[in-house]
Amino acid sequence: MVTLNFIVDQLTAEVPGGIGRYTENLAREVIRRAPHDCDVAGITSFVSDEQRSALLDRLPGLESVRMSRLNRKMLSQAWRRGMFTNSFGGGLFHSPSLLAPLRPLESGDPAQVVVTIHDIVPWTHPETLTPNGVRWHKAMLKRAWQYAAAVVTPTHAVAEQVAELHDFGDRLRVIPGAASPDIQLPDEAAQHDIAQRFQLPETFILAIGTLEPRKGIDRLIQALAQPRLQDAQLVHVGPEGWGEVDLSSLCAAAGVDRSRVRNLGYVSDAELAVVLDRATVLCMPSLDEGFGLPILEAFKAGTPVVHTDVPALMEVSQGASLHVGLGDEATFVERLSIALSNVLGDSELRETLTLAGQDRQPIYSWAYSADLVWQLHADL
Structure with a gap:
């Protein structure tokens, strides 16, 4: 043996x-x-x-x-x-x-x-x-x-x-x-309870990860200050702070009303499944990643994805998402807001991205x- x-x-x-x-x-x-x-x-x-x-x-x-x-x-x-x-x-x-x-x-x-x-x-x-x-x-x-x-x-x-x-x-x-097989939707009653407990908006952008600089959550919050996203809401899964940085300070620096950004902290697999299912779009504004597991989890849930052109994320998504180039730092926040606004406001685009993601996810x-x-x- x-x-x-x-x-x-x-x-x-x-x-x-x-x-x-x-x-x-x-x-x-x-x-x-x-x-x-x-x-x-x-x-x-x-x-x-x-x-x-x-x-x-x-x-x-x-x-x-x-x-x-x-x-x-x-x-x-x-x-x-x-x-x-x-x-x-x-x-x-x-x-x-x-x-x-x-x-x-x-x-x-x-x-x-x-x-x-x-x-x-x-x-x-x-x-x-x-x-x-x-x-x-x-x-x-x-x-x-x-x-x-x-x-x-x-x-x-x-x-x-x-x-x-x-x-x-x-x-x-x-x-x-x-994608983890443990992230499965619970029964309808449990889904309703989770959504109510988290007070999930009807339409929202989802971000998953810590607030460390390479995750780019700070620039996602800056994008919320753009006129085209003035009504958008962000739900964040992960710790609310990192070092001396927290969501309140990031919102204050960007001029974004703190009530538009909700932090859920750490969540269970069932809770994450519900949040992914109800999200309008997942955003990964990362500066660097090695794989991009949240992309596959969003694809599995039928949620459209917007991410940066980090090579590993591009490799995982293979065109089944929208990507925003990191090259021009001066215009990145504006271009990110345009991509998110397009997904939030276009049901046909969301349907196209959903189908593309569901075709892509089983490859892994x-x-x-x-x-x-x-x-x-x-x-x-």
């Missing part, structure tokens, strides 16, 4: 985030689609018995959960320095992030280690991370260049960016994500991604 050691540590983080969602969905399908002579074990830092049981419940079919004696912070710093990389022995390892026991082959039990890098934000927008976070990502990517059997990216766009940082040759592979599936994981390790 061959065991694939899948690093599921992100699921134990205080805020699992997008990588946590990627980890859970990919791990489920990797387990479900394992070849008949293979099984999957979970690898984590030190966790409580309750956390260990929760992982087994969340990932049905997981053969076991193997724990380090180090907590999450200590393990990430140890592996960054090349320490305790033999603690789980040899064999096959797959990490849905850069956290992995990367080491020279001659250092102990031979191991085939594959890691994942979702974007190069630590290089392009280091101000959105802590200094320690930036140093950790840069050090781990360098270790991956030295010791990883392969490096996975979610898009060809990110693969090209990573190749400019280090020459990985043919070790770079693209394995995309997909976690089953396909899991098959690519098994094929990659077989090839190696």
Whole structure:
């Protein structure tokens, strides 16, 4: 029996985030689609018995959960320095992030280690991370260049960016994500209750993400100040603040009435499904992204999308959305407001975008991604 050691540590983080969602969905399908002579074990830092049981419940079919004696912070710093990389022995390892026991082959039990890098934000927008976070990502990517059997990216766009940082040759592979199957509409009564509780407007722009600068939420709020969007309402899913920035200060700076911008904070999968379903348009005004999962989630919900021409977003959407170029900074806010106004005011355009998105979304599936994981390790 061959065991694939899948690093599921992100699921134990205080805020699992997008990588946590990627980890859970990919791990489920990797387990479900394992070849008949293979099984999957979970690898984590030190966790409580309750956390260990929760992982087994969340990932049905997981053969076991193997724990380090180090907590999450200590393990990430140890592996960054090349320490305790033999603690789980040899064999096959797959990490849905850069956290992995990367080491020279001659250092102990031979191991085939594959890691994942979702974007190069630590290089392009280091101000959105802590200094320690930036140093950790840069050090781990360098270790991956030295010791990883392969490096996975979610898009060809990110693969090209990573190749400019280090020459990985043919070790770079693209394995995309997909819309989460957990984001499903509840029954009609629950939908009504959620919409009432959130006081969702009849027509609104939806934005998903933190307020960090690269997400561009500040410029989306500036677009609301344009005359053509003077009546538009924005619903934001995610934390209301980031650092010293919050929605109230962004609205004040843009001259936008704060009542036009509603923050929902963190929401459940069912709540997100309702918000996506009722949104008139999803907007991703990002300066940089590695994949663009909200686009696929909006496509699945039948919601039109407007986003920037970030290469990864263009790759995911493939013409099934409207995009606004980042090139001319001076006119970006105005052009964003035009694109959003066109969608809000044109039912035929919305219908066209909805159909295009629903045709595009099924191309991405976690089953396909899991098959690519098994094929990659077989090839190696």
